[in-house]
Amino acid sequence: MARIAVAGYSRLFSSLSRPRHSILLFSPPIHTTPLLSRQMSVDAQSLADRLSSSGLLKIKGLIGGKWTDAYDGKTIPVKNPATGEIVAEVPCMGARETNDAIFHANNTFKSWSKVTAHERSKCLRKWFNLLIAHKEELGQLITLEQGKPLKEAMGEVDYGASFIEFFAEEAKRVYGDIIPAPLADRRLFVLKQPVGVVGAISPWNFPLAMITRKVGPALACGCTVVIKPSELTPLTALAAAELSLQAGIPPGAVNVVMGNASEIGDALLASPQVRKITFTGSTAVGKKLMAGAAQTVKKVSLELGGNAPCIVFDDADLDVAVKATLAAKFRNSGQTCVCANRIIVQEGIYAKFADAFLKAVQNLKVGDGFSEGVTQGPLINEAAVHKVESFVEDAISKGAKVILGGKRHSLGRTFYEPTVITDVKSDMLLSREEVFGPVAPLLLFKTEEEAIVLANDTDAGLAAYIFTNSVQRTWRVSEALEYGLVGVNEGIISTEVAPFGGVKQSGLGREGSKYGMDEYLELKYVCLGDMNRK
Ligand SMILES: NC(=O)c1ccc[n+]([C@@H]2O[C@H](COP(=O)([O-])OP(=O)(O)OC[C@H]3O[C@@H](n4cnc5c(N)ncnc54)[C@H](O)[C@@H]3O)[C@@H](O)[C@H]2O)c1
Numbered sequence: 001m002a003r004i005a006v007a008g009y010s011r012l013f014s015s016l017s018r019p020r021h022s023i024l025l026f027s028p029p030i031h032t033t034p035l036l037s038r039q040m041s042v043d044a045q046s047l048a049d050r051l052s053s054s055g056l057l058k059i060k061g062l063i064g065g066k067w068t069d070a071y072d073g074k075t076i077p078v079k080n081p082a083t084g085e086i087v088a089e090v091p092c093m094g095a096r097e098t099n100d101a102i103f104h105a106n107n108t109f110k111s112w113s114k115v116t117a118h119e120r121s122k123c124l125r126k127w128f129n130l131l132i133a134h135k136e137e138l139g140q141l142i143t144l145e146q147g148k149p150l151k152e153a154m155g156e157v158d159y160g161a162s163f164i165e166f167f168a169e170e171a172k173r174v175y176g177d178i179i180p181a182p183l184a185d186r187r188l189f190v191l192k193q194p195v196g197v198v199g200a201i202s203p204w205n206f207p208l209a210m211i212t213r214k215v216g217p218a219l220a221c222g223c224t225v226v227i228k229p230s231e232l233t234p235l236t237a238l239a240a241a242e243l244s245l246q247a248g249i250p251p252g253a254v255n256v257v258m259g260n261a262s263e264i265g266d267a268l269l270a271s272p273q274v275r276k277i278t279f280t281g282s283t284a285v286g287k288k289l290m291a292g293a294a295q296t297v298k299k300v301s302l303e304l305g306g307n308a309p310c311i312v313f314d315d316a317d318l319d320v321a322v323k324a325t326l327a328a329k330f331r332n333s334g335q336t337c338v339c340a341n342r343i344i345v346q347e348g349i350y351a352k353f354a355d356a357f358l359k360a361v362q363n364l365k366v367g368d369g370f371s372e373g374v375t376q377g378p379l380i381n382e383a384a385v386h387k388v389e390s391f392v393e394d395a396i397s398k399g400a401k402v403i404l405g406g407k408r409h410s411l412g413r414t415f416y417e418p419t420v421i422t423d424v425k426s427d428m429l430l431s432r433e434e435v436f437g438p439v440a441p442l443l444l445f446k447t448e449e450e451a452i453v454l455a456n457d458t459d460a461g462l463a464a465y466i467f468t469n470s471v472q473r474t475w476r477v478s479e480a481l482e483y484g485l486v487g488v489n490e491g492i493i494s495t496e497v498a499p500f501g502g503v504k505q506s507g508l509g510r511e512g513s514k515y516g517m518d519e520y521l522e523l524k525y526v527c528l529g530d531m532n533r534k
């Protein structure tokens, strides 16, 4: 059955303007005909045709500038989470392909790191222009493999591309230092140099932005990269890599391998040529990578899971708090590391907030991301739904009350009803861990001190949100929160110009902004002596 309404989204595309952000077919060897033609519906086939004619539907890995199958010919399927249909088969690569990708990245590093900052900047700028020129196709790919509504996917393209534009500019601003010397016959300099080959491992929830946020600064600094996208969403990464080649970024500077995650990860960790691992994903995998990087003492940056508190004080503007909390909670159907995970509401505003929030959540529309008006796509897979279900069951068994949703959506598959749960307590799974789904748990507090204790009562420390009209409280609470990002009266705070990253077990290092460059640079101190010699 055709589930993708081609006419509908064509109209949507034509109504969307070009960006201003603030905020098949190569067949792998064992298949002789393109998978899309064999396994998808008629409407899906026209989508495939459009993507295919754009040249952006790549289904091979990229090693040293060559589109490459797995050496043993094995493939893995990529599925549309909204329909369960297989949309492509991509190579199931492992250590051998990864080592070759590292080899090429290392060779290319020798030349790319010597290219002037001005030239690197120009290449990145061209890449940005191409990403924006292909916004529609990239948005389609994101919705196809990740499931988020097309409008949100197009927003991700703007957001993802913004990192390339920003770091194209930053490439020209890698300044060193001259330090006043303690001895008269010396001069002291600090040089900033690229770290070398970077292994970049990314998750499925932002198939483009979580890659560009890493690769943009890496290339800007003169590093080369081996990307391992999530096996659930590799098509967007491959399309972006194709555009990097079209932009003139040299073959070998951007490599993409996917397949056996732990084998690829181990190869990246073991290689002395890989000098930096940058990872976005779960805390559990981040810890493994951090331990593994010790073998060769690599630089590591980790963007891991969150457990964001969203604190609504009695003095908050109710409309602002409801609207912003809705955005912070239900972005990408709750599958965002900075999604509000615990909505902590002061007793004086609790009833009014719960009522207004419930009404707002009732207006969300669940469905296939390609259908017009849909705001909530499916969850990524069955495991994600099981996790949500187990958290909701745990809360109910401990006394929480479901006031909306609380079960799978009638659309079936991995669609889950937008859910609001009250009477949530801090011992419930919903409070302890990130639910990564469309479930909004409401907790009640009495005093500011209590709210801060509740908010900080977690190993995570990525994003937090507060709603208040008091300037003094804004400062006090922002300073007291053990988090890397704080939104005040705002639910969507990510931008390429500000540092993104967590404290505690949410990670190490920062991405985006001028600080994002430091992660890909080494400092070298040079001492020039004997200055008095004539
Ligand atoms: N802090 C952030 O910026 C941020 C952003 C997005 C997502 N996240 C977090 O990511 C998680 C969701 O993403 P996910 O389910 O893809 O996470 P995940 O940790 O399961 O996977 C992330 C990536 O790591 C790879 N991987 C898994 N095991 C590996 C191994 N042993 N060696 C090397 N690579 C391995 C996966 O294939 C994938 O590419 C959530 O916890 C979310 O909070 C964090």
Ligand SMILES: O=CCCC(=O)O
Residues within 6 Å of the ligand: 205, 206, 209, 335, 336, 337, 338, 494, 500
């Ligand atoms: O999921 C995490 C990244 C989302 C963001 O950059 O705002």
